[in-house]
Amino acid sequence: xxxxxxxxxxxxxxxxxxxxxxxxxxxxxxxxxxxxxxxxxxxxxxxxxxxxxxxxxxxxxxxxxxxxxxxxxxxxxxxxxxxxxxxxxxxxxxxxxxxxxxxxxxxxxxxxxxxxxxxxxxxxxxxxxxxxxxxxxxxxxxxxxxxxxxxxxxxxxxxxxxxxxxxxxxxxxxxxxxxxxxxxxxxxxxxxxxxxxxxxxxxxxxxxxxxxxxxxxxxxxxxxxxxxxxxxxxxxxxxxxxxxxxxxxxxxxxxxxxxxxxxxxxxxxxxxxxxxxxxxxxxxxxxxxxxxxxxxxxxxxxxxxxxxxxxxxxxxxxxxxxxxxxxxxxxxxxxxxxxxxxxxxxxxxxxxxxxxxxxxxxxxxxxxxxxxxxxxxxxxxxxxxxxxxxxxxxxxxxxxxxxxxxxxxxxxxxxxxxxxxxxxxxxxxxxxxxxxxxxxxxxxxxxxxxxxxxxxxxxxxxxxxxxxxxxxxxxxxxxxxxxxxxxxxxxxx
Amino acid sequence: xxxxxxxxxxxxxxxxxxxxxxxxxxxxxxxxxxxxxxxxxxxxxxxxxxxxxxxxxxxxxxxxxxxxxxxxxxxxxxxxxxxxxxxxxxxxxxxxxxxxxxxxxxxxxxxxxxxxxxxxxxxxxxxxxxxxxxxxxxxxxxxxxxxxxxxxxxxxxxxxxxxxxxxxxxxxxxxxxxxxxxxxxxxxxxxxxxxxxxxxxxxxxxxxxxxxxxxxxxxxxxxxxxxxxxxxxxxxxxxxxxxxxxxxxxxxxxxxxxxxxxxxxxxxxxxxxxxxxxxxxxxxxxxxxxxxxxxxxxxxxxxxxxxxxxxxxxxxxxxxxxxxxxxxxxxxxxxxxxxxxxxxxxxxxxxxxxxxxxxxxxxxxxxxxxxxxxxxxxxxxxxxxxxxxxxxxxxxxxxxxxxxxxxxxxxxxxxxxxxxxxxxxxxxxxxxxxxxxxxxxxxxxxxxxxxxxxxxxxxxxxxxxxxxxxxxxxxxxxxxxxxxxxxxxxxxx
Numbered sequence: 011x012x013x014x015x016x017x018x019x020x021x022x023x024x025x026x027x028x029x030x031x032x033x034x035x036x037x038x039x040x041x042x043x044x045x046x047x048x049x050x051x052x053x054x055x056x057x058x059x060x061x062x063x064x065x066x067x068x069x070x071x072x073x074x075x076x077x078x079x080x081x082x083x084x085x086x087x088x089x090x091x092x093x094x095x096x097x098x099x100x101x102x103x104x105x106x107x108x109x110x111x112x113x114x115x116x117x118x119x120x121x122x123x124x125x126x127x128x129x130x131x132x133x134x135x136x137x138x139x140x141x142x143x144x145x146x147x148x149x150x151x152x153x154x155x156x157x158x159x160x161x162x163x164x165x166x167x168x169x170x171x172x173x174x175x176x177x178x179x180x181x182x183x184x185x186x187x188x189x190x191x192x193x194x195x196x197x198x199x200x201x202x203x204x205x206x207x208x209x210x211x212x213x214x215x216x217x218x219x220x221x222x223x224x225x226x227x228x229x230x231x232x233x234x235x236x237x238x239x240x241x242x243x244x245x246x247x248x249x250x251x252x253x254x255x256x257x258x259x260x261x262x263x264x265x266x267x268x269x270x271x272x273x274x275x276x277x278x279x280x281x282x283x284x285x286x287x288x289x290x291x292x293x294x295x296x297x298x299x300x301x302x303x304x305x306x307x308x309x310x311x312x313x314x315x316x317x318x319x320x321x322x323x324x325x326x327x328x329x330x331x332x333x334x335x336x337x338x339x340x341x342x343x344x345x346x347x348x349x350x351x352x353x354x355x356x357x358x359x360x361x362x363x364x365x366x367x368x369x370x371x372x373x374x375x376x377x378x379x380x381x382x383x384x385x386x387x388x389x390x391x392x393x394x395x396x397x398x399x400x401x402x403x404x405x406x407x408x409x410x411x412x413x414x415x416x417x418x419x420x421x422x423x424x425x426x427x428x429x430x431x432x433x434x435x436x437x438x439x440x441x442x443x444x445x446x447x448x449x450x451x452x453x454x455x456x457x458x459x460x461x462x463x464x465x466x467x468x469x470x471x472x473x474x475x476x477x478x479x480x481x482x483x484x485x486x487x488x489x490x491x492x493x494x495x496x497x498x499x500x501x502x503x
Numbered sequence: 504x505x506x507x508x509x510x511x512x513x514x515x516x517x518x519x520x521x522x523x524x525x526x527x528x529x530x531x532x533x534x535x536x537x538x539x540x541x542x543x544x545x546x547x548x549x550x551x552x553x554x555x556x557x558x559x560x561x562x563x564x565x566x567x568x569x570x571x572x573x574x575x576x577x578x579x580x581x582x583x584x585x586x587x588x589x590x591x592x593x594x595x596x597x598x599x600x601x602x603x604x605x606x607x608x609x610x611x612x613x614x615x616x617x618x619x620x621x622x623x624x625x626x627x628x629x630x631x632x633x634x635x636x637x638x639x640x641x642x643x644x645x646x647x648x649x650x651x652x653x654x655x656x657x658x659x660x661x662x663x664x665x666x667x668x669x670x671x672x673x674x675x676x677x678x679x680x681x682x683x684x685x686x687x688x689x690x691x692x693x694x695x696x697x698x699x700x701x702x703x704x705x706x707x708x709x710x711x712x713x714x715x716x717x718x719x720x721x722x723x724x725x726x727x728x729x730x731x732x733x734x735x736x737x738x739x740x741x742x743x744x745x746x747x748x749x750x751x752x753x754x755x756x757x758x759x760x761x762x763x764x765x766x767x768x769x770x771x772x773x774x775x776x777x778x779x780x781x782x783x784x785x786x787x788x789x790x791x792x793x794x795x796x797x798x799x800x801x802x803x804x805x806x807x808x809x810x811x812x813x814x815x816x817x818x819x820x821x822x823x824x825x826x827x828x829x830x831x832x833x834x835x836x837x838x839x840x841x842x843x844x845x846x847x848x849x850x851x852x853x854x855x856x857x858x859x860x861x862x863x864x865x866x867x868x869x870x871x872x873x874x875x876x877x878x879x880x881x882x883x884x885x886x887x888x889x890x891x892x893x894x895x896x897x898x899x900x901x902x903x904x905x906x907x908x909x910x911x912x913x914x915x916x917x918x919x920x921x922x923x924x925x926x927x928x929x930x931x932x933x934x935x936x937x938x939x940x941x942x943x944x945x946x947x948x949x950x951x952x953x954x955x956x957x958x959x960x961x962x963x964x965x966x967x968x969x970x971x972x973x974x975x976x977x978x979x980x981x982x983x984x985x986x987x988x989x990x991x992x993x994x995x996x
Contacts, residue, residue: 018563019563021850021851021852022605022850022851022852024561024563024564024602024605024849024850025564025602025605025606025850025851026561026564026602026606027556027557027559027560027561027564027602027606028559028560028561028584028588028590031556031557031558031559031560032557033554033555033556033557033603034553034554034555034556035552035553035554036552036553036554039553039554039555039619040553043553047540054910055905055909055910055911056883056905056911056912057883057885057901057910057911057912057930058912059528059529059930060527060528060529060532060533060536061526061527061528061529061532062526062527062532063520063524063526063527064520064524064525064526064636065524065558065592065622065624065636066520066521066524066580066635066636067520067521067524068517068519068520068521070511070512070517071517071518071519071520087559087582088582089580089581089582091521095521097521099558109517109518109519109520110526112515112517112518113518113519113520119926119929120916121914121915121916121926123912123915129558129622131558142559143557143558143559151915153915153916153917154915154916154917155916155917156891156894156915156917158894158898158913158915159915161898162898162913162915165902293893293895294894294895294898296895297894297895297896297898297899297902298898298899298901298902299899299902356517357514357515357517357518358514358515358518359514359515363917387552390549390550392550398649400786401649401651401787401790402786402787402789402790403790405651405654405655405787405790405791406790406791406792408550408791409658409790409791409792412548412549416548417547417548417550418548418549418550419549419550419551419616420651420655421614422614422616422644422646422647422649422651422652422655423613423614423646423647423648424646424647424648424649424856433612433614436612437550437552
């Protein structure tokens with residue numbers, strides 16, 4: 011190691027942040043807060059109550075269920091506590107819930123229906139749009155043996171997406187079940203666990219690689235564009251065909267898809283059980299009034315988390331958006347969930363039927379931002395500070411405006427008139443208020459409408475003319491200040 | 504190490520969580536969410552905009568400003584990233600802001616006024632009411648050289664506390680300045696940095712130990728009740744008296760306190776400068792209309808964080824509460840802040856005047872919970888599931904109620920009638936809806952008002968009489984279901 015390597019950073023070099031942990035500005039923070047409020051509101055309306063756990067759990071209590079476990083720490087951020095036990099930051103909101111339920115035991119009462127919103131952390135390789143900290147907003151029912159509880163999760167997920175502004179055709183929730191998959195795997199004789207995993211991973215890429223790419227991955231393997239070769243699951247041609255027939259059984263309606271599936275899944279016990287699960291879910295979705303377009307049965311869905319034991323669901327945005335690179339693409343998955351009947355049993359030995367749904371808030375907020383649907387935010391009225399010796403006048407005017415319910419601030423910097431006006435522009439202020447010695451003596455204030463002012467200024471040719479015309483500017487009695495500002499803000503509406 | 508030590512935990516033993524990371528249930532989650540919404544609303548109204556940074560920063564970017572640095576990792580949770588750089592979870596929201604400002608440089612524009620709410624982590628010894636994860640809600644102005652910017656923080660803090668329900672006499676914000684303290688330290692000849700630190704730590708304990716305890720800590724030292732001895736700052740008797748005279752200069756009004764202080768702080772340059780700071784703040788507080796009772800000047804205030812360079816403030820709840828142990832005690836500090844002109848200069852070399860205020864959301868939420876001021880939450884209408892073969896009826900009724908705007912759920916457990924009623928009670932349901940075969944045939948629903956029912960049931964002597972009377976129960980046409988439930992909920996109001 012050279013001296014340069016061991017030298018601590020200093021000065022400007024220090025001011026950096028780890029990759030995958032972006033700062034969020036005004037628009038994104040607002041979008042996210044709005045999503046959390048709306049979605050937890052929907053969860054509450056469906057009868058769920060709030061439970062929040064902390065960022066840290068003991069690593070062994072979280073378990074190892076992340077798909078990407080070929081990295082150090084198996085995808086989590088782990089740290090040793092003072093007593094040498096390993097703690098880890100939660101990678102989702104479900105594993106901590108299972109710990110909570112097991113710890114609470116019978117005192118909790120069941121069903122236990124909870125919602126939660128908060129950050130989770132994954133120690134993955136960061137990349138464009140792939141963060142190491144992101145927010146999720148979950149609902150779970152613990153102690154729910156019937157598959158209509160899964161249907162409730164799915165219909166509620168659709169309800170939540172509609173509540174945040176998604177319309178028919180802009181999103182879809184795809185439903186499948188692990189048991190149906192197991193039935194197919196049994197049917198093609200894939201008994202070894204690594205073969206099964208390879209098949210699941212291949213199916214999970216249907217969206218990205220299409221039928222022929224997946225066929226390669228089911229068979230001998232696939233070479234991607236960069237020349238990297240991924241070893242396949244090693245199935246024979248007939249087996250590949252059977253798996254693909256299953257994966258492509260999707261039709262226009264849930265009933266049609268179920269009919270196709272009943273042919274494709276053959277006669278294994280697991281296959282029959284899986285089909286029965288989906289039939290029960292379809293029946294309950296109808297009772298809940300979930301439109302066909304919102305929820306489809308799609309045998310290609312494989313959720314990455316390994317604790318799922320039955321039905322799994324994936325929520326996807328369908329609308330194409332145009333990225334900064336000018337290309338159209340889909341946002342893709344923004345949530346999902348499934349049944350995890352064995353997760354509490356890890357602790358208690360007792361199987362506790364449970365199902366949940368999770369919406370990726372950070373992903374959804376980013377999607378809304380890309381789609382330009384985060385709304386605009388009104389800037390504060392800025393009261394200029396014209397007496398730098400004594401800011402009392404500016405402070406008292408700002409206080410008066412706030413007492414009247416307006417968003418307002420006195421300028422807090424140390425600069426003169428022109429930078430103060432620039433500041434007001436940058437903040438998106440609807441107007442500035444100015445009180446100099448003249449106005450103080452007369453009991454008036456000067457108000458400049460920044461929108462109307464900018465509009466009128468376009469027609470003005472010279473600096474002199476500008477000073478003369480004072481575009482957008484009025485002088486009113488201080489008693490009329492609030493009403494004048496209200497009028498300006500309403501007109502800008 | 505014995506075999507027992509190396510054996511991994513299994514089963515029920517796994518279901519535990521690290522100390523200092525409590526789970527939060529319904530009431531506390533709601534209280535906290537309400538506080539964040541209200542307080543960020545106040546910050547917004549005062550013209551601040553949202554900026555949120557992530558949980559992790561590079562450890563060297565956060566710096567070492569925590570008072571409790573005699574523990575491993577200097578009070579933070581730190582972890583090495585893949586590239587061997589140390590990252591740490593933020594211990595407050597200010598240090599990451601300084602990194603953000605330094606990184607953004609001149610592109611940011613100043614003043615930059617931001618607010619943020621989120622969790623912070625401290626790797627301290629957990630204890631009763633002392634957590635290792637807690638929420639803060641901050642506002643900061645970057646690029647604010649005038650002390651009226653500090654006054655704004657203080658007055659806004661008071662406004663925020665009033666907005667969450669605190670009234671005159673229930674809270675106070677105490678204001679002091681580091682420079683005044685420095686002046687006093689200079690005046691008593693305390694030049695060595697460890698002597699100065701010992702004096703500051705002694706003053707910080709005024710609230711807990713009183714004048715004589717602090718005098719011991721300023722002098723030779725103090726033995727506490729448990730027999731532990733804390734070494735003192737080693738001042739002589741005259742110096743102890745001078746420091747105490749300063750620390751006890753507080754009077755009824757800000758003007759009186761300032762007058763006392765001008766006598767006590769002597770003639771050092773730092774003392775004069777500190778006094779001028781407090782005079783400027785007092786002037787601006789008057790202009791902002793901050794009541795004397797809300798904000799006092801209190802020379803005993805010492806904030807623990809070591810990045811403060813000038814004015815410091817401490818927000819305290821004054822109301823006594825009765826704890827679970829039956830004893831009355833004060834909640835104490837629930838926030839504060841100060842000026843930190845050198846924090847950005849760590850990175851850029853350029854002094855950037857800055858000031859901020861932070862409210863301890865977790866502490867405040869816990870205080871509201873203890874005071875019984877978190878409000879009550881309405882439970883969902885529970886639709887019983889009487890046909891365990893086909894839950895469609897219960898599901899479609901719950902969906903109908905939600906479409907009408909009611910909070911409602913179909914029972915999702917696998918149990919019979921009696922546990923379903925118990926479940927509804929536990930959830931605080933205003934009513935349950937029952938539809939059996941009879942009701943289905945007649946096109947009716949049976950609704951039981953759980954509050955009126957429980958009231959009427961008190962007068963009933965026998966099980967038979969109970970079955971006959973069906974207290975609180977009505978059968979109505981399905982078309983009248985929503986109106987009947989609305990009436991019941993309104994009556995329970």
